[in-house]
Amino acid sequence: MSNPLAYVFSCIFVLLAHGAMLFSVFYNGSYDDVNAVIVLMAAVIGLDAVYFIILPFFKQQTYAVDFMLILILNMGLIFQSCFGGVEFRFKHFITMIAALIACRIGYFACRDHRWIEDKRKFIWIGIGILMGVILLFTGSRSMWISLGESTSVQPSEFIKPLLVLACATSVTEQQKKHKLLCFNVVYENLILFGIVAGVCLFQWWCRDLGSIPTFGAIYVSGFLLRICYPKGKYSKKPIIIAVAALAVLAVIGIIVAPPYVRDRLFVDVWNDKNGHGYQQAQALIGIADGGWFGKRPGHGFLHNVFAYNSDIVFATISEEWGLLFSVMSVFVLLMIMAIPLVNPPRSYYHGSMCAGIAAAFSVQMALNIFGSCNMIPFTGVTLPFISMGGTSMVVSGLMAGMLVAAQSPAFKAPKKKKQEQKKPQPVPSQQMQPVPPQQPQLLPPRQDVPQQPPVSYTLTDRRK
Amino acid sequence: MKSIKRCQHIITLFLSIFLVGMVVLVIKINREASFYMMNSDDHRLGMVYDRRGDVLFDGSGRGQYPDGYFTDVGNLIGDDKGQMDNTLVARNIDCLNNYSFSSGLVEKGGKAAIYTTLDHDANRAVYNAYMGAKGCACAYNYKTGELLVCTSLPSLDVTRGYADIDSMESGTLMSKVMYGTVPGSTQKVSTVISALEIMGRERLFSKTYSCTGSFVNAEGKNIDCHQSWGHGDQNIQQAIENSCNPFFAQLIQDSDMPLDRIKSQYEKLGYAINGEDMRYFDIDGIQCERASTTLTDTGDFITQWGCIGQGDTLVSPMQLMMWQSAIANSTGKMTMPYIISKVTDVDGKVKKEADTEYSKQLFTPSTASTVRQMLKTNGANNYGWQVPGYDIGIKSGTAQVKEGAEENALLVGFVDDESHPIAFCVVLENKYSTPVSAEQILTTMLNALYS
Numbered sequence: 001m002s003n004p005l006a007y008v009f010s011c012i013f014v015l016l017a018h019g020a021m022l023f024s025v026f027y028n029g030s031y032d033d034v035n036a037v038i039v040l041m042a043a044v045i046g047l048d049a050v051y052f053i054i055l056p057f058f059k060q061q062t063y064a065v066d067f068m069l070i071l072i073l074n075m076g077l078i079f080q081s082c083f084g085g086v087e088f089r090f091k092h093f094i095t096m097i098a099a100l101i102a103c104r105i106g107y108f109a110c111r112d113h114r115w116i117e118d119k120r121k122f123i124w125i126g127i128g129i130l131m132g133v134i135l136l137f138t139g140s141r142s143m144w145i146s147l148g149e150s151t152s153v154q155p156s157e158f159i160k161p162l163l164v165l166a167c168a169t170s171v172t173e174q175q176k177k178h179k180l181l182c183f184n185v186v187y188e189n190l191i192l193f194g195i196v197a198g199v200c201l202f203q204w205w206c207r208d209l210g211s212i213p214t215f216g217a218i219y220v221s222g223f224l225l226r227i228c229y230p231k232g233k234y235s236k237k238p239i240i241i242a243v244a245a246l247a248v249l250a251v252i253g254i255i256v257a258p259p260y261v262r263d264r265l266f267v268d269v270w271n272d273k274n275g276h277g278y279q280q281a282q283a284l285i286g287i288a289d290g291g292w293f294g295k296r297p298g299h300g301f302l303h304n305v306f307a308y309n310s311d312i313v314f315a316t317i318s319e320e321w322g323l324l325f326s327v328m329s330v331f332v333l334l335m336i337m338a339i340p341l342v343n344p345p346r347s348y349y350h351g352s353m354c355a356g357i358a359a360a361f362s363v364q365m366a367l368n369i370f371g372s373c374n375m376i377p378f379t380g381v382t383l384p385f386i387s388m389g390g391t392s393m394v395v396s397g398l399m400a401g402m403l404v405a406a407q408s409p410a411f412k413a414p415k416k417k418k419q420e421q422k423k424p425q426p427v428p429s430q431q432m433q434p435v436p437p438q439q440p441q442l443l444p445p446r447q448d449v450p451q452q453p454p455v456s457y458t459l460t461d462r463r464k
Numbered sequence: 465m466k467s468i469k470r471c472q473h474i475i476t477l478f479l480s481i482f483l484v485g486m487v488v489l490v491i492k493i494n495r496e497a498s499f500y501m502m503n504s505d506d507h508r509l510g511m512v513y514d515r516r517g518d519v520l521f522d523g524s525g526r527g528q529y530p531d532g533y534f535t536d537v538g539n540l541i542g543d544d545k546g547q548m549d550n551t552l553v554a555r556n557i558d559c560l561n562n563y564s565f566s567s568g569l570v571e572k573g574g575k576a577a578i579y580t581t582l583d584h585d586a587n588r589a590v591y592n593a594y595m596g597a598k599g600c601a602c603a604y605n606y607k608t609g610e611l612l613v614c615t616s617l618p619s620l621d622v623t624r625g626y627a628d629i630d631s632m633e634s635g636t637l638m639s640k641v642m643y644g645t646v647p648g649s650t651q652k653v654s655t656v657i658s659a660l661e662i663m664g665r666e667r668l669f670s671k672t673y674s675c676t677g678s679f680v681n682a683e684g685k686n687i688d689c690h691q692s693w694g695h696g697d698q699n700i701q702q703a704i705e706n707s708c709n710p711f712f713a714q715l716i717q718d719s720d721m722p723l724d725r726i727k728s729q730y731e732k733l734g735y736a737i738n739g740e741d742m743r744y745f746d747i748d749g750i751q752c753e754r755a756s757t758t759l760t761d762t763g764d765f766i767t768q769w770g771c772i773g774q775g776d777t778l779v780s781p782m783q784l785m786m787w788q789s790a791i792a793n794s795t796g797k798m799t800m801p802y803i804i805s806k807v808t809d810v811d812g813k814v815k816k817e818a819d820t821e822y823s824k825q826l827f828t829p830s831t832a833s834t835v836r837q838m839l840k841t842n843g844a845n846n847y848g849w850q851v852p853g854y855d856i857g858i859k860s861g862t863a864q865v866k867e868g869a870e871e872n873a874l875l876v877g878f879v880d881d882e883s884h885p886i887a888f889c890v891v892l893e894n895k896y897s898t899p900v901s902a903e904q905i906l907t908t909m910l911n912a913l914y915s
Binding site for chain 1: 467472474475481482489492498506566568569
């Protein structure tokens with residue numbers, strides 16, 4: 001660890017934040033038995049402590065994302081445990097642990113671009129398998145697989161990180177143009193477009209329409225990075241065509257949407273506040289009732305409304321903790337996504353991955369928050385890391401792990417023997433060369449392990 | 465490095481869009497929170513006061529008031545129970561919300577209130593003057609637009625609830641001032657205004673028509689006069705004072721009064737003509753029906769009968785009163801009435817104050833001056849003893865309703881007094897079966913407003 005003092009201070013900051021919240025729960029919360037608060041305190045502080053002890057063993061270059069992650073996860077646990085009265089939500093705690101494990105998996109799987117790019121065909125196959133699973137196991141036009149009375153899995157959630165990886169791993173293939181009929185095309189682009197179109201149509205079929213904008217945002221992010229590769233310039237023509245195509249698709253989507261979707265799109269929540277607009281109307285009333293500083297933990301009424309801990313969780317937090325606090329929580333999520341702006345990714349692959357994740361998270365957050373507050377149609381998607389829901393939590397953890405990977409990448413040199421056998425060919429200067437860390441980082445690079453040498457491998461020689 | 469920057473730009477783009485959305489959300493919630501809370505089951509309402517601070521509606525429900533204390537304005541002020549939709553409280557309930565996003569719901573000491581221009585004492589006096597008869601009366605300051613009196617009978621005491629709603633008489637839950645009624649001969653004011661606008665003062669005053677008690681129009685139908693032996697030859701001033709139907713039928717049929725010009729002037733006055741969609745104008749959220757009539761051909765009975773103020777013609781007492789302001793001010797523009805003088809928020813801070821507003825030009829100032837003088841002459845000649853002590857311009861009307869089975873008495877006009885610039889309209893339903901006359905009600909109203 002290069003700077004143990006910074007690490008310790010970051011730990012103290014997170015512990016203080018959680019401590020302040022728990023203090024508020026103890027003094028202001030609604031509970032009959034103080035043991036409920038003590039259990040919650042033990043779980044939160046205990047998880048913080050264990051996490052801070054284990055984390056250094058992973059020997060990352062920075063831990064900024066990890067600190068933010070544990071901060072928001074335990075905030076979510078405190079929120080969830082206070083809705084309608086303080087009671088430790090064990091199920092949510094377990095899904096948090098699963099998210100932290102998924103984060104590690106995401107980190108190890110995505111830190112080495114060479115390894116993951118070699119495996120990208122498996123990513124495509126993975127998406128195909130997931131669609132097959134949905135088709136075969138979710139029942140008629142549903143998105144859930146039931147694993148028991150109170151447990152179910154939403155396989156389509158797992159497509160999100162795979163789609164991010166599919167976009168990120170194939171971006172460097174833009175140079176390989178092929179003649180198809182009378183057009184110069186990039187096969188990878190066609191494959192990716194086919195995947196996205198397939199996923200969106202599949203989501204439409206299984207009536208998980210709320211996820212389509214998220215998939216669309218991931219693809220838009222990948223598309224924008226594709227068209228400016230490798231020159232670093234945007235071309236206006238494809239952007240205009242893409243925007244026009246999106247607008248046409250949106251109009252067609254609205255026209256052919258099922259009646260219940262159109263009802264949601266155009267519902268006047270205040271005229272139908274006991275019907276289609278019930279959740280949104282109650283959510284807005286809850287936010288208004290909470291004001292800036294909330295009605296105190298456990299004193300709200302929104303816990304009586306369906307999906308209070310998932311689809312309208314922002315309103316439930318606002319009601320009990322205040323709009324100020326709920327907005328601050330959202331800012332923690334924003335900061336997780338903004339870390340690549342402070343500590344730039346080291347390669348185009350890692351940058352594309354960060355952009356895809358930022359697109360997915362920001363659109364998902366927008367759908368959840370703005371939808372529940374009647375600014376856009378209500379789709380019923382979850383708020384990452386905060387909403388109750390195992391699948392969402394694990395997938396969010398996985399994507400956070402991908403962000404961690406982008407912050408602490410692994411650049412392994414190709415074997416010397418192969419380098420000698422192959423003659424290097426000229427390639428664009430920006431391809432996959434590790435970029436030396438020139439920007440300020442939240443935490444300085446590690447000094448306890450030898451830094452990777454600035455190797456001169458290229459995509460070309462790797463594939464030969 | 466440029467490519468990495470592009471990645472960062474994409475991230476910045478998505479985060480910025482989201483951030484802008486969050487800012488909009490916080491602003492929207494801050495602005496609309498009061499409205500959201502009014503849609504909840506849990507809210508604390510403030511008070512409605514009259515111009516002297518007398519309570520007209522107590523949202524706290526804690527005050528003690530004598531029985532029938534709010535009856536005179538019950539169907540105008542209304543309450544929050546949802547039984548009456550077109551009332552001051554129902555339409556402005558968000559102004560009474562003792563809530564702010566910063567301080568939340570205020571249980572006690574909230575100062576959210578509506579201060580009205582109404583004079584509770586005058587309303588009560590007018591209500592009592594009806595002596596159990598039905599009808600409505602309104603009066604306002606034609607210089608400023610402050611609505612002073614607006615009472616409608618039958619009415620209700622909102623503090624007693626709606627347990628006996630099934631036994632309530634028709635019209636109890638609405639202020640008749642805001643809804644169309646057959647105007648009777650008060651409509652002739654509009655016809656005179658139209659004639660003056662179309663042919664000018666000289667030409668109109670030069671015309672004389674003969675009344676023999678009945679007039680057979682171009683369609684061959686009879687237009688009868690209320691004086692069966694007729695009024696003989698008259699000019700417009702005499703016809704207005706006599707309220708002579710045959711005169712006005714002949715005036716409408718005159719070749720100097722083309723139908724398109726009449727329609728055009730009536731539209732300027734705000735009439736919906738020949739079954740156009742019913743339209744409303746707004747008085748602090750309360751909807752008031754606009755006038756409507758039928759104008760098909762100047763020789764048709766239905767057109768002439770409409771211009772005389774019977775048949776299909778409907779005008780709300782409020783609009784009849786507002787036209788009087790355009791005449792009394794000699795401007796040809798109506799002074800728009802308002803009920804709310806100011807609104808305070810939960811902290812007592814004034815968040816809305818009324819301003820005097822005027823309508824667009826309905827007719828020329830010279831027409832307004834001419835009609836003003838005609839009505840004043842009528843007041844001096846015919847109402848000096850009936851409404852003693854006031855310099856008024858006035859026009860009466862008798863409206864045939866329920867297929868002619870009943871007749872309503874109407875009075876519209878204004879007081880020519882700089883210190884009490886009052887325009888008014890009084891409607892007394894089924895005038896032959898009431899112990900009081902419209903003139904007596906008017907006198908009581910003016911006495912109360914002058915006291």
